[in-house]
Amino acid sequence: MDAFAPLQGAIGGAMIGLAAAILLLVFGRIAGISGILGGVLPPRSSETGWRAAFVAGLIAGPLIVASATGNLLTVELQSPVWVLIPAGLMIGFGTRLGSGCTSGHGVCGLARLSRRSIFATATFFAVALATVYVTRHLAGG
Amino acid sequence: MRTLICFLIGALFGTGLAISGMMNPAKVISFLDLAGDWDPTLAVVMAAALAVSAVGYKVKKGRARPLLAEFFQVPSAGIVDARLIAGSALFGLGWGIAGFCPGPAIAALSTGRWDVAVFVVSMVAGMAAFSLMPRAK
Numbered sequence: 001m002d003a004f005a006p007l008q009g010a011i012g013g014a015m016i017g018l019a020a021a022i023l024l025l026v027f028g029r030i031a032g033i034s035g036i037l038g039g040v041l042p043p044r045s046s047e048t049g050w051r052a053a054f055v056a057g058l059i060a061g062p063l064i065v066a067s068a069t070g071n072l073l074t075v076e077l078q079s080p081v082w083v084l085i086p087a088g089l090m091i092g093f094g095t096r097l098g099s100g101c102t103s104g105h106g107v108c109g110l111a112r113l114s115r116r117s118i119f120a121t122a123t124f125f126a127v128a129l130a131t132v133y134v135t136r137h138l139a140g141g
Numbered sequence: 142m143r144t145l146i147c148f149l150i151g152a153l154f155g156t157g158l159a160i161s162g163m164m165n166p167a168k169v170i171s172f173l174d175l176a177g178d179w180d181p182t183l184a185v186v187m188a189a190a191l192a193v194s195a196v197g198y199k200v201k202k203g204r205a206r207p208l209l210a211e212f213f214q215v216p217s218a219g220i221v222d223a224r225l226i227a228g229s230a231l232f233g234l235g236w237g238i239a240g241f242c243p244g245p246a247i248a249a250l251s252t253g254r255w256d257v258a259v260f261v262v263s264m265v266a267g268m269a270a271f272s273l274m275p276r277a278k
Contacts (some may be wrong), residue, residue: 005162009182012161013189019154020190021197026146028207028214031154031194033244038268050147055247057151062159062251064152073159075249076167077256078240084260088246090235092267095243098228099216102242105229106187111194112215119221124233131237132173 020108023054032104033058034095098124143209155248161186164248166240173237 020031027050039051066073079087095101098120100109105124109117162168163186172183206212236242241249241260249257 004180005182006185009161009185010189012157012159012163013186014193015153015157015160016186017157017190017193017195017197019150019157020194021200022153023147023150024194024197024201024207024213024215025204026150026208026210027143028210028212030215031150033154033242033247034268037243037247037265038272041265041269041272050143053144053148054151054154057148057153058155058158058244058247059251060148061152061155061157062164062248065156065159066251073249073252074162074165074167075252075254075257076165078166078170079238081256081259084239084241084256085263087235087239087241088260088263089267089270090231091239091241091243091246092264092269093271094228094231094233094235094267096228096268096271098225098230098232100229101232101244102236103244107190107194111191112198114216114218116216116219116221116225120225120229123226123229124236127230127233128173128237129175131234132170133176135238136174137176 016103016107017111020103020111024108030104030108032100032108034092034101035099035104038096146209154244155251157190158245158248159251164245166245169236169242169245170240173240 023029023031036051036054039047040055062073065071077084091101100117100120102124105117105120110121158164162182168180168182171178171180201213239260243264246257246261246264250261
């Protein structure tokens with residue numbers, strides 16, 4: 001794994017922010033990935049198409065990076081699949097119940113200083129930090 | 142037209158996730174692991190993303206409607222309720238375990254890995270389970 005990479009972080013982060021700003025100014029939408037992905041699920045509506053296209057773009061973007069730089073993209077999973085499944089279920093259910101994730105609350109919500117998003121972001125960061133502390137330092141794993 | 146532009150916006154978002162390293166759960170976990178070998182990259186990504194998107198929200202204030210849509214669909218200021226906090230806590234728990242949140246997980250499908258696909262299917266199943274709940278909207 002690479003160490004602290006502020007330049008890549010700043011460039012990549014600016015691209016994420018730019019994508020969110022364009023989606024807002026062109027289509028008036030929040031770039032919340034959990035909401036967009038949840039909106040691809042049935043029933044179909046007039047909103048399904050753009051969301052599916054956005055999701056397809058999310059997958060295509062990294063492929064462009066990979067072919068342009070000749071680098072295979074690094075994805076190092078941190079848990080076995082039997083742990084990933086319940087984690088995925090929690091994330092899917094939790095982001096719908098809490099109306100957002102890292103992008104919708106964390107980027108778009110904080111950018112417009114939404115009170116709900118500030119509370120949501122503080123909550124998921126606090127719980128994630130505590131979870132990592134427990135799994136990495138207390139549970140002996 | 143709308144479909145193509147949204148695809149390109151998604152691609153820009155996904156490219157940002159890949160370049161920033163946030164597609165890699167190991168990098169996310171090493172940010173969340175304050176007591177370990179801490180890697181602050183995620184904070185830089187968030188700060189840069191926030192700075193740029195905040196400009197977008199500032200520009201929006203001077204406009205009556207988006208370029209290619211009838212109106213802005215931005216949630217109005219609501220109350221902080223138990224549902225918001227419980228959902229965010231559940232998400233934080235899963236995020237801390239997997240190191241994946243929805244955007245990076247979808248972007249990581251680009252690697253073609255079956256275990257990433259299993260994760261994304263579980264995530265979608267969690268969303269579907271929520272939408273099947275009686276009071277879900």
